[in-house]
Amino acid sequence: MKKVALHNLGCKVNAYETEAVQQMLEECGYEIVPFHEYADVYIINTCSVTNMADRKSRQMLHRAKKQNPDAVVVAMGCYVQTAAEEVKNDTAVDIVIGNNKKHELPGLLRKYEEEKANGETELAVIDINEKGQPYEELFLKKTAEHTRAFIKVQDGCNQFCSYCIIPYARGRVRSRKTEDVLREVEHLAEQGYKEVVLTGIHLSSFGVDTGDTLLHLIEEVHKVDGIERIRLGSLEPRIVTEEFAEKLAGMPKICPHFHLSLQSGCDVTLKRMNRRYDTEEYANKCEILRKYFKHPAITTDVIVGFPGETEEEFETTREFLENVHFYEMHIFKYSKRKGTKAAVMADQVPEDIKTKRSGRLLELEKEMSEEFREFYLGRTKEALLEEEMELDGMRYFTGYTKEYVKVAVRADGHAANTMVRGRMERELSDGLYLMVEF
Structure with missing residues (x-):
């Protein structure tokens, strides 16, 4: 029995795919061992959201080969998709698998074992941006989380924000069939899981390619016996309408915990980012959620130091964040990502200024988070x-x-x-x- 070690980098979608791949390999007879141990095969599901993520991906690939020079090292995922030739030419890597090809891993391992005498790196990378790519169906029978299961329902993104490489790494929007989502949720409920989190690369786009809607999917998942809680992954503000919020509020299993992507509280900065809303619209969506849910947890992401961000623009963002009053904020210092429009924009903000601004927002985040939690004392x-x-x-x-x-x-x-x-x-x-x- 060959030993396989897996390591995941990046988002919850990546984590879901890594667990699904692990279960495929277990069914093929492989023994799964921790990544730091000796293994015959090392699999790294890479990330490419920032240049640092690329670097970490390369480091993990080289660490694997160093642990066992005779092991088969597999690089798969987003870094592979955006830098296929670079990864193929890396002597630490034996098999290269892009997105939408992870289900082929067991077969690629067998093929590599049969043909490794020729010394060629096995390559399975498609043009992910080609129209008509199908959704890659993976199935999760269990998860490392014992109570909460993340369910991938969507892949790809059509937004092309100026700072983001993900549309190039994940391709266009592709939605999972509702019946396949329900089959997985029902199976996990039978295994005893009580809470599911619906997630995707751009969750709000679920169904735009199939004629379905995210709201309909949620309504169907809500009917599954055994599931007692439903959480939603990151949402775009525009999906929040009166109808959307009202119907969610009518489903008792829905957790009033909403992550609404923001990135900046300044309209001028949002425009440079190619975000498709302004702060007035965003604030209105928060008001709608608070209309239908009592004291909902609204969380967000904020990028500080985006190219061209002046002190005045930053202060506008800080005031907006304070006015909206979030439960939690994930604060990121802008990181230049090669291949994006923002990477070549003028007026890149110095690192020390990013750090200072980030610190101010982290202080604000701590104050608002404590205030939100203290609301529940005595309740x-x-x-x-x-x-x-x-x-x-x-x-x-x-x-x-x-x-x-x-x-x-x-x-x-x-x-x-x-x-x-x-x-x-x-x-x-x-x-x-x-x-x-x-």
């Missing part, structure tokens, strides 16, 4: 327990409310993947709140 909430921990000599089970506030209950008599209901009493440690059951 009754329900949490899905996930794991046991020790704090100050006491044993607790921790889990999350529907709003993704982390809570802890005394461990006695509890188990992972069970629901508890109680009153949030006080903060135990940074961001962790004690819940006392009734």
